[in-house]
Amino acid sequence: MGKRAQIMLVNLLVLCLLLAGCVERNILDEVQIIHAIGYDYIDENHIEGTISLPVYGSGEEISSEAISAISRTTKDIRLFLDAQSSKPLHTGKVSAVLFDEKLTELGLMRIVDTFVRDPRIGMRIQLAVVEDISAKKLLETTYPLEVDVAMYISDLIEQNIDQQNMPQSNFHVFLSNFYGQGRDPFLPILRQEGNVMKITGLALLKEDRLAGKLELKDCFLLKILLERFGDGSYEVVLNAEDNEYAMLRNIESRTTFDVKKPSSTNPEIRGKVELAGKISEYSGHTLGQEKVKEIHKATQKQLKKDLNRLIDYFQELNVDPAGIGDHVRRHYAGFSDEVWDEMFPEVSVDIDVDITIKETGIEE
Known part of the structure; x- marks a missing residue:
């Protein structure tokens, strides 16, 4: 390849990258990114879905805003949430999905299955059970330690996995344990105390239903057996x-x-x-x-x-x-x-x- 051809190839690659960046920015400008989702039991026929959305201020400032909807199915909830947003909602950046304790007792797979079928949902997102309060309340609260509540949740769980006593846990691990033979799934439990969030242990599931809880001090023991x-x-x-x-x-x-x-x-x-x-x-x-x-x-x-x-x-x-x-x-x-x-x-x-x-x- 001659020198002139090499220069043209480099220029073409740079142009492609610039165009790709423009397309990505245009796409992000045209949609409303969802960072976290929470589901709460309302009654035997209804659930409430809450989503946390990033709000960008001047400069690099970012905060979170939550909107909610109640319906019988996650599909209808999505329609009602879209009706409250000025831009189409996009799930490609979801980092955490929360479930209240009552929903976990009744079974999670009818909700989790919607994420399995969504190709935009990554396998490394965090799933967690919310204890004592609703998932909605957890997502609506402003936390001084982290203005983006979704990032707070995912960082909190991942830090306790990487550096502390929590065993590996994410969407992929949950599905592997649920569908795999000879093992049962578990999820981190989150609780709100004042204006901070903390992990209190693990929710132990039989199939997709809450069967018991593991205290935080015993999570190290399970981690030893697994990893x-x-x-x-x-x-x-x-x-x-x-x-x-x-x-x-x-x-x-x-x-x-x-x-x-x-x-x-x-x-x-x-x-x-x-x-x-x-x-x-x-x-x-x-x-x-x-x-x-x-x-x-x-x-x-x-x-x-x-x-x-x-x-x-x-x-x-x-x-x-x-x-x-x-x-x-x-x-x-x-x-x-x-x-x-x-x-x-x-x-x-x-x-x-x-x-x-x-x-x-x-x-x-």
Whole structure:
């Protein structure tokens, strides 16, 4: 290719990019972008849908405005919301979808299915359950920490997944758990306290209905069973009367499951958690080698107890967010969700723990 032809090609590519940018800006100027959606139970025949829209001020200032509509179906709600907007509503930038607790108790898939069928909805959007108040109220509130409520919700959830104790959660994970065999879905729970929003735990679902809740402190335990990760914290109580405790930060964890008698109707599942962490905080005065050994022993004992307590709770609810049934399915030719529903409450599950404390992380 000659030099002149190369110059013409570069100019053509630059022109295409400029035109594409103009088209994108024109499209955005002609539609009203939805950033978040919330749904609330009204009565047995009606639901309320609320959308959060960005409002652009002078310069780079941005705030949120919410509008709502009540109807029998999400399709009618969309029509009524469009009737309140000066521009066509567009779902391509939705980052969060919320459901109030009552709707979650009755079942979410009739609503979620509309997002499955919308090609503009991304698989990484966050779904969450709203506790104690309506999704509408949560989206209407002005928060000083973040003026864009949709960004506040998505950042809040993703930060607690990436840096704290929450297991992976988004639209893709929810659908995988819902449609996959041997596992049940879960969603973050949000609550409003004053003018801030907080995560209080996880909603545990059986199929698409609320079956129970997991407290925030136990989310770390579920995360251990589900993922290999390098963050999160775990408090170990050494002496409750003297208020003596230590905080363990997780550096690396790995969990494996071994299925004994997989072809029987009563398999035995043995889990092995290997966790290497450091003591990031200690409430006592001196953290010597003997105290580190004591913390190591106490951590193994407490973590094993907590993990098996968590499994007992799942069996009591007959929900399997840890995906234990998925490990059985790989070895059991006659596996089905119906079979696992009958087996899981009575199946033998035991989790063992191997802790390594690499360093203290405390300056003495």
